Amino acid sequence: MEGLMDHNLRDILTRVGGIDHCVTEFVRITHQVYPSRVFRRYCPELDNPGELRGKTAAGTPVHVQLLGSDPQLMAENAAKVAELGAPAIDLNFGCPAKTVNSSQGGAVLLQYPDLLNRIATAVRAAVPAHIPVSAKMRLGFKDKTLAITNAEALAAGGIQWLTVHARTKTEGYKPPAYWDQIARIKEQLSIPVLANGEIWTPQQARQCMTESGSDLLMIGRGLVAVPDLGLRIKADHGHLQHDNLSWQQHLQLMYGLVPHLAHLPDKAQTDRLKQWLHYFSMQSIEVRAVFERIKRQRETAAFFKALEQAIVDVAAQPPEEGAFAAYQHKGF
Structure with missing residues (x-):
């Protein structure tokens, strides 16, 4: 890839x-x-x-x-x-x-x-x-x-x-x-x-x-x-026991990329992070809602501030399933 x-x-x-x-x-x-x-x-x-x-x-x-x-x-x-x-x-x-x-x-x-x-x-x-x-x-x-x-x-x-x-x-x-x-x-x-x-x-x-x-x-x-x-x-398939990671835990994984992007300009950093967020949003209605709120942020500090607030807001008021179905129908 x-x-x-x-x-x-x-x-x-x-x-x-x-x-x-x-x-x-x-x-x-x-x-x-x-x-x-x-x-x-x-x-x-x-x-x-x-x-x-x-x-x-x-x-x-x-x-x-x-x-x-x-x-x-x-x-x-x-x-x-x-x-x-x-x-x-x-x-x-x-x-x-x-x-x-x-x-x-x-x-x-x-x-x-x-x-x-x-x-x-x-x-x-x-x-x-x-x-x-x-x-x-x-x-x-x-x-x-x-x-x-x-x-x-x-x-x-x-x-x-x-x-x-x-x-x-x-x-x-x-x-x-x-x-x-x-x-x-x-x-x-x-x-x-x-x-x-x-x-x-x-x-x-x-x-x-x-x-x-x-x-x-x-x-x-x-x-x-x-x-x-x-x-x-x-x-x-019964090969192991596993508790699925939550959408919040998936987003926490993204922070592991941040130290490796520090040498890039702000827009290049946020573009890379939004690329992964876009993939997350394909299979999560909650991440899709988060992504919609922060996708226009280009400056790194503002991106993470908006991300943290969006995670809190979406957890407090989860989006409806119908919105995710429409998103999938678009071919994402």
């Missing part, structure tokens, strides 16, 4: 728990083998000492994700990041962004199964055998006709598991996600297949597992919106 899921947010979310491994923002590979400092900027966890090398402070492994179209360059950069201590390498064939696709990266490559295979094969050959190589793809670029062909091409390249986002590039992030299409892919592969897309609640996770036939999930936006979603899903 470019521009959002950096190491600071990974640290906060993995401290909450319920996450088995996480993946960096993609490193775009274009025309060179990057120096070590580039990979360390995307994944500072590579510099953690001892047993925490390549892991968050909570001990969660961080897989480094690469995006590009040149098999040899992808392989050489993968070898470099493996030397730095990455627990695993992930290949991005799912990003739908126009700027990425126009430079021959991400989901646009789903039109070329042979190229997918050559990239996966080259990376797998360049990375030591004990370090897993995985890939993420969508169901296709314009349509789903090559979904199984692409999945088989990647599996034949030697990856250890495949994550499938259950929509095409042209479908973007618009609901629904076609989880049943993942089942068709899973039937053809002998490697694990992780299901991804439109998982915001334990109920949706359960439905996704049923329709996809996979008990392995990859969650992006849903986990940003509900930081304890991983714990809620595991509790729903």
Whole structure:
């Protein structure tokens, strides 16, 4: 999740728990083998000492994700990041962004199964055998006709598991996600297949597992919106006991970002905080009400003063459920 899921947010979310491994923002590979400092900027966890090398402070492994179209360059950069201590390498064939696709990266490559295979094969050959190589793809670029062909091409390249986002590039992030299409892919592969897309609640996770036939999930936006979603899903399946975090506790987590934003101008700080608040508001009627009250604040001190007052006011007079239903209907 470019521009959002950096190491600071990974640290906060993995401290909450319920996450088995996480993946960096993609490193775009274009025309060179990057120096070590580039990979360390995307994944500072590579510099953690001892047993925490390549892991968050909570001990969660961080897989480094690469995006590009040149098999040899992808392989050489993968070898470099493996030397730095990455627990695993992930290949991005799912990003739908126009700027990425126009430079021959991400989901646009789903039109070329042979190229997918050559990239996966080259990376797998360049990375030591004990370090897993995985890939993420969508169901296709314009349509789903090559979904199984692409999945088989990647599996034949030697990856250890495949994550499938259950929509095409042209479908973007618009609901629904076609989880049943993942089942068709899973039937053809002998490697694990992780299901991804439109998982915001334990109920949706359960439905996704049923329709996809996979008990392995990859969650992006849903986990940003509900930081304890991983714990809620595991509790729903009887794997642990968990008392759901309240909306106030979710907002308290946001304060963990503040020290890491101090070097930024006020507007940049509040923009980043409002970005996370927006995700919170997708799944909480109370946070949505808070967000509406503070979203125009640009100066940091005024932002937090308004935030604290809004939390008190909303707790004292909760909004009505109907307003949240209308908000969801808008497509947020």
